[in-house]
Structure formats: C-alpha cells, structure tokens
Amino acid sequence: MTEQTNGLVGHTTAESDIAIVDKFFSALRDKDLDTAESLLDNDVVYQNVGLPTIHGSRRAMRLFTGMQRPxxxxxxxxxRTAADGGTVLNERTDVITVGPVRMQFWVCGVFEVRDGRIxxxxxxFDFYDMTKGLLRGLLGAIVPGLRPTL
Structure with missing residues (x-):
C-alpha cells in the first residue's frame, strides 16, 4: 500500500511509522493539537499503564487541551526508537512543565500505526521515577540552578 495519509506514506515501512509517531510528538510539543489529533485514529486506545484506559481521539486529546495555557x-x-510491522517502540524522557516546575521522567511507549494513524x-513508566522527577522539579523551582534539563 502506498496511500498518502497525513502528509506521510501510510503503513509501508518502519521509517514511515516512526515518522508518524515523531510528527505526533512534535505537534504535542508545539501545542498543535489539531495536527496531533489528526494523527490519532478516531478509535485510538490510550493507556498509561496503571491508570484508566482512554478510548477515542477526542477523549485522549482532552488531556492535552490544558497544555494550551502559557x-x-x-x-x-x-x-531510542524501533519499529516492526506497524508497531513503534520508543524509550524517552517526558517533560511536563507547570509554571517554574519542570518534571522529567522516563517513559517507554508502544504505538500501533495503521494506514498512517496511531x-x-x-x-x-515508573511512579517512583515520576515522583523523583516531581521532587527534583519542585527543588529546581526554588533553586533555579538545580532545574532539570534534557
């Protein structure tokens, strides 16, 4: 299949699947929620293991609407990223910033891409690592020299 979807070649190679996931994260980083949502299938399943599962692109994107605030x-x-047969795995550090607090924590993500959509x-992720990230972020808000950076 060489269908053109979301400006990327849909489900033909591991590279195109990785590019879709990368484009999704770039859109979230840039607060471009329309582009991010366009890369999610309408019936996407979004799971943060250990937390409730979210079904549907609109419900998943509601989590990110608050990120529109400055x-x-x-x-x-x-x-690291690896892909095979429509599945993309990545190991990453996520950063959530709330005012002067910058929380960083390790995440491993699994994405299934079909026809150019997630x-x-x-x-x-590890709740203990996330808690350490929050404590480091709070400390960095008090002592700017200790603020975590990527």
Missing amino acids: SLGFDLKIH TLWRDY
Missing part, C-alpha cells in the same frame, strides 16, 4: 508545557527527548498509544 504556564503549561510538554517536551520530550527520544533516546491506533494504540501505550506508555509504561
């Missing part, structure tokens, strides 16, 4: 932000650094987004 005091909130999202960033990430992808450390049908499954499952993130695995």
Whole structure:
C-alpha cells in the first residue's frame, strides 16, 4: 500500500511509522493539537499503564487541551526508537512543565500505526521515577540552578 495519509506514506515501512509517531510528538510539543489529533485514529486506545484506559481521539486529546495555557508545557527527548510491522517502540524522557516546575521522567511507549494513524498509544513508566522527577522539579523551582534539563 502506498496511500498518502497525513502528509506521510501510510503503513509501508518502519521509517514511515516512526515518522508518524515523531510528527505526533512534535505537534504535542508545539501545542498543535489539531495536527496531533489528526494523527490519532478516531478509535485510538490510550493507556498509561496503571491508570484508566482512554478510548477515542477526542477523549485522549482532552488531556492535552490544558497544555494550551502559557504556564503549561510538554517536551520530550527520544533516546531510542524501533519499529516492526506497524508497531513503534520508543524509550524517552517526558517533560511536563507547570509554571517554574519542570518534571522529567522516563517513559517507554508502544504505538500501533495503521494506514498512517496511531491506533494504540501505550506508555509504561515508573511512579517512583515520576515522583523523583516531581521532587527534583519542585527543588529546581526554588533553586533555579538545580532545574532539570534534557
């Protein structure tokens, strides 16, 4: 299949599947929620393992509407990516910023891409690591020199 979807070649190679996931994260980083939502299948399943599962692109994107405020932000650094047969895996550091607090934590993500859209987004993370990230972020808000950076 060489169908053109969302400006990317749909489900033909591991590289195109990785490009879709990368474009999705770039859109979230840039607060371009329309583009991010266009890369999610209408029936996407979004799971943060250990938390309730979210079904549907509109419900998933509602989590990110708050990020439109100037005091909130999202960033990430992808450390490794692998893809095979429509599945993309990445190991990354996610960053959530709330005012002067910058929380960073490790995440492993699994994405299933079909016809140029993400049908499954499952993130695995450690609550202990997230708590450490929050404490470091709070400390960095008090002592700017200790603020975490990617």
